[in-house]
Amino acid sequence: MTDLKKNTPTTSNLWQTEDIRAMQLSMRWRTPIAILRSIVMLGLDALMLYGSWTIADRIGIVTSGSHLALTTAPIVAITIGTLAASGFYGTDDKLHRFAKLFKALTLAQVVILIAAFFYQPGLWWVSRLVFIIAWLLNFVSIGLARFLFDSVNIQLRKHYPIFKQSIVLVGHPEDIEKVRKLLDRSQQFRIDSTIDLSVWDIHTQLEQMIARIRARKVSEVFICSQQLIDNQIILFWNLKAAGIHLRMVPTDLQLPQRSAEIKMIEEIPTVRFKSLPIFGISFWLKRIFDLTASSILLIVLSPLLITIAIVVNKTSSGSIFYKQDRVGLKGHRFKVWKFRTMVANANELQQALEAQNEVKGGVLFKIKEDPRITKVGKFLRKYSLDELPQLFNVLQGQMSLVGPRPLAIRDYELSIQNTEQFTHDRFLRYEVLPGVTGLWQVKGRASTDSEEIFYWDMVYILQWSLALDVKILLATIKVVLLREGSY
Structure with missing residues (x-):
């Protein structure tokens, strides 16, 4: 890990922001390891889906004239597409979260039902029993496979840092140290470098700072001192244009918090925490x-x-x-x-x-x-x-x-x-x-x-x-x- 000093070589095309229509932009932030991880998860899900529908077909009773084997590929494609749209092939850990997975697979089953109606109007594409068994097997098999995959992934990161996501920390030294300790526990990220805002002038050197972050070829930037950055939207826009994700880390929170979700009040983003557990x-x-x-x-x-x-x-x-x-x-x-x-x-x-x-x-x-x-x-x-x-x-x-x-x-x-x-x-x-x-x-x-x-x-x-x-x-x-x- 290194500190990004002011004498680091800059790129010649500092403010040549990428055209937002560029197809490769959305993939640029992904490192080869992240791409491989997503491919493995996609293949694993496809295998579990194919196996679940095949087993359901053998256990259940297929209606007369149905040919489930011929339509397994579209079923798998529809379900994979639904999982992808629900964010199940991102870089975050614990992508097997069961409540979210259940909702995504339920939505996929609804889409399959609609597609089946237009494919064979007025007829049941497969028996109800096959459909219900497949639904349950999809949830169990994919949930278990992803749980095991994440467990193996965590062990790989512990022993081989190359499997960790490379990131840059930006903030005051004290805040950076707090975030560093939190990330050491997660085993998900590798701190490539830091930008010390007690050395950098965020108001006059934002362009150079962004150029140096881009030169590191990292997947994400963690802002550890949000209060020191006035022009956050400019930073966000230029990082996204470089294919880099941005996270704000609230270092003032001393305790680990409940799961949260972003809620908009008019144009103002707010963070709403779920109620505390183990009550009532x-x-x-x-x-x-x-x-x-x-x-x-x-x-x-x-x-x-x-x-x-x-x-x-x-x-x-x-x-x-x-x-x-x-x-x-x-x-x-x-x-x-x-x-x-x-x-x-x-x-x-x-x-x-x-x-x-x-x-x-x-x-x-x-x-x-x-x-x-x-x-x-x-x-x-x-x-x-x-x-x-x-x-x-x-x-x-x-x-x-x-x-x-x-x-x-x-x-x-x-x-x-x-x-x-x-x-x-x-x-x-x-x-x-x-x-x-x-x-x-x-x-x-x-x-x-x-x-x-x-x-x-x-x-x-x-x-x-x-x-x-x-x-x-x-x-x-x-x-x-x-x-x-x-x-």
């Missing part, structure tokens, strides 16, 4: 899900729970279960259940080990080679089997399957020592039920920075949905099996 009906939907899932898990895992209890009892002295006071919803204390993984006097020994705490900020207590852990305890912790008794906490309504981890009393008291920071930031952790697992466990489980832990807690609270809970539970299984970040 949403809370009870989450609670019903917790009760159902935890009951099923306890029944299925009962042989394993009994086996672990016997092994813990036989291999070390002390009780089978370890119960510790934790802070939960609204700051109320409760006893969390775990299989005992430490020696009987572990709490007394902790004070002598405080100096070895590896968590930055000291809010949590973690040591990789903790001498208090028993041999069986090491195995149970490695695969998080010691956490299974917390399913009983879920049944009692003290915890949820997914949520911020409940802090021990020692950790809670340390977290609120700075009252001002606690009031404005961290209190939201105690406005929801704590969880057996959470977003931190699957995103930053190996992190020893307490600020990182609180960040992922806030992301979960403000972005909650049942779909996110299911995703975190599935990701937890992967993290546990691969032993990622386990102590």
